[in-house]
Amino acid sequence: MENKIIKTDKKVERRSFLKKIAILALAPIAFGFLGASDKLKTVKKWMLENGYIPSNHKWGMGIDISKCIGCGRCAVACKNENNVPKEPFFFRTWVERYRIYEDGDIQVDSPNGSIDGFENTRTTNKKMLRSFFVPKICNHCDNPPCVQVCPVGATFKGEDGVVLVDSDYCVGCRYCIQACPYGARFLHPETHTAEKCTFCYHRIVQDKLPACVEVCPTQARVFGELNKKSSPLVRFLRMNKIGILKPSLNTEPKVYYANLDMEVK
Amino acid sequence: MEELIQHLTPILKEVWGYIFPNEIELHWGILIVLYPYLTGLVAGAFILASLVKVFNVKELQPTYRLAMLTAMAFLIVAPLPLLAHLGHPEKAYEILITPNSTSAMAMFGFVYAWYLMAVLCLEIWFEYRRDIILWAQKETGIKKWIHKIISLFSKDISEKALHFDKKWVKIVTIIGIPSAFLLHGYVGFIFGSIKANPWWSSVLMPIVFLFSAIVSGIAMVLILYMIITPVRGKQLDILCLDKLASYLFYVMIIDFSLEALDFVHRVYESEESIKILAYLVSNKLFISLVVIQLFMGMLIPLAMIALIKIMKSPPDLKKMVYFISAILVQVGIFSTRWNIVIGGQLFSKSFRGLTVYKITFFGLEGFFASVIVFCLPFILLYILTKILPPWEEARNQ
Numbered sequence: 001m002e003n004k005i006i007k008t009d010k011k012v013e014r015r016s017f018l019k020k021i022a023i024l025a026l027a028p029i030a031f032g033f034l035g036a037s038d039k040l041k042t043v044k045k046w047m048l049e050n051g052y053i054p055s056n057h058k059w060g061m062g063i064d065i066s067k068c069i070g071c072g073r074c075a076v077a078c079k080n081e082n083n084v085p086k087e088p089f090f091f092r093t094w095v096e097r098y099r100i101y102e103d104g105d106i107q108v109d110s111p112n113g114s115i116d117g118f119e120n121t122r123t124t125n126k127k128m129l130r131s132f133f134v135p136k137i138c139n140h141c142d143n144p145p146c147v148q149v150c151p152v153g154a155t156f157k158g159e160d161g162v163v164l165v166d167s168d169y170c171v172g173c174r175y176c177i178q179a180c181p182y183g184a185r186f187l188h189p190e191t192h193t194a195e196k197c198t199f200c201y202h203r204i205v206q207d208k209l210p211a212c213v214e215v216c217p218t219q220a221r222v223f224g225e226l227n228k229k230s231s232p233l234v235r236f237l238r239m240n241k242i243g244i245l246k247p248s249l250n251t252e253p254k255v256y257y258a259n260l261d262m263e264v265k
Numbered sequence: 266m267e268e269l270i271q272h273l274t275p276i277l278k279e280v281w282g283y284i285f286p287n288e289i290e291l292h293w294g295i296l297i298v299l300y301p302y303l304t305g306l307v308a309g310a311f312i313l314a315s316l317v318k319v320f321n322v323k324e325l326q327p328t329y330r331l332a333m334l335t336a337m338a339f340l341i342v343a344p345l346p347l348l349a350h351l352g353h354p355e356k357a358y359e360i361l362i363t364p365n366s367t368s369a370m371a372m373f374g375f376v377y378a379w380y381l382m383a384v385l386c387l388e389i390w391f392e393y394r395r396d397i398i399l400w401a402q403k404e405t406g407i408k409k410w411i412h413k414i415i416s417l418f419s420k421d422i423s424e425k426a427l428h429f430d431k432k433w434v435k436i437v438t439i440i441g442i443p444s445a446f447l448l449h450g451y452v453g454f455i456f457g458s459i460k461a462n463p464w465w466s467s468v469l470m471p472i473v474f475l476f477s478a479i480v481s482g483i484a485m486v487l488i489l490y491m492i493i494t495p496v497r498g499k500q501l502d503i504l505c506l507d508k509l510a511s512y513l514f515y516v517m518i519i520d521f522s523l524e525a526l527d528f529v530h531r532v533y534e535s536e537e538s539i540k541i542l543a544y545l546v547s548n549k550l551f552i553s554l555v556v557i558q559l560f561m562g563m564l565i566p567l568a569m570i571a572l573i574k575i576m577k578s579p580p581d582l583k584k585m586v587y588f589i590s591a592i593l594v595q596v597g598i599f600s601t602r603w604n605i606v607i608g609g610q611l612f613s614k615s616f617r618g619l620t621v622y623k624i625t626f627f628g629l630e631g632f633f634a635s636v637i638v639f640c641l642p643f644i645l646l647y648i649l650t651k652i653l654p655p656w657e658e659a660r661n662q
Binding site for chain 1: 266269270273277282283284285286287288289290292293347350351352353354356357359360363364365367368369370371373455458459460461462537610613614615616617
């Protein structure tokens, strides 16, 4: 009889031991799930505060290259609005200058991302064929390679089509930076997480325009809804011949260029 | 941050042509060069070991256990450079518990865990079980307990049990070969699937990675065997060396053909990126790709091994040539990894310019850190050979 009791005790002991092991093993996983459900904390807060419903929107941007004068105000405004480090290695948006000469020679530059303006230095006497400025920004691809490769799902495409990064979740592996064909991403030197244009998400949830659009003196940038006929962006797409960057990569950008030159990559 | 800015500022002046402003910082440095190099050695050493068990290449028996332990030592260290390079290593567990199903990188934890637990640990355990039990019986003190624990307190060394072990070593090896292919092919896929980068984006990438891995693994085991055996005061088995060199030669031929195919294909298709890539190869990568990877790491060892095989050479000359070839191959494969990882980031995705890679000396991503990471597997291997001696005489005790 005594023997039996001891035996059952052992069994109970073993069972509780196994239970403890299972709990120990599962705890980090459960912790991870909790972390995941907490993922969109900041973004959700903005949305709730402003009664913003992402599924009602689909955002895009139009850029008219013939209107851009290369003043670089957009790049300055972006850095100020979004606390982007001021050093010339980190940009959410920048402006490139193209100079194409008669002999086929092409010069492209973007000193400090256009923030200091462009010097009128002509290094050659060759005759210029055409010259223009191209503002660059995250293309908020509908088929975003950066989102595809992120190992933890920290970067994602919202229902409104905007590609965002959750810095609480980003592990800083930089795979998304490698995967972006447009050089639109960088690693923030202080937070050590991936950074990019958000279309000034904190502004658009409040029905405001992105900073770069707001400050552009020539209205070269047009921001708006892609699915609403009355939107200025839809009008922009109707009135212009439109090009996108690197169409062969099938990233389906939502930044549309009017008067795009074949030399722009 | 200050450090990074100081590091990047002089690079601004060394940029050739036009690169996107965010591209001045080169994102994957020497640690990420080490990662495919180390996993390549794992896969290569394992494939070599499997030649003995699955394909019954008896001549290679002296290196079988050494190859297994080498694979183990390098596999344990392989995730370290990845971890050290993360912006937030403390969040690395997220990759395992909330992986993004479309991300190739997210599969790392699973492929790694599978390979470590289901392949290497199991195979080593079944292979060594009998010996561990016998060692534990004879030993005293801490060693006895280490061996007892490693044997998982099994005691059965009956004929039937040993037969079971043998069968399972074979089964695990058979599962292990595709797993080793998966482990390293997967690393190739991480690079090969990036369509934004024409230097990486190639369907051949996983398979080129794989064969260069086998090349490096065989060469590494050859080097280790040739250093360790005389140090232990034993004779080198020349038949084994001949076989190793032959396999090295054959796999190098395959590797060379694949890389040549990749090259010819790129030149023939001559896509948008061809001009900048040609400029990259003929300038920034000339030394590391043409001189080191192609000539020193591939053509010279191939020629040397071929010559020594054709001419009937004395064993001492053979040994010397094999050893030098294996060292050259090692340098060549490291250079291959360098050319892929660093080379792929030296040109702008605007295809209009090149940047430079300046290695730092200190810090987690510096030169010294990578030297430490590179030395770790050898220290680990030393410890492993103390716990699980792979030598024949230890076995016959």
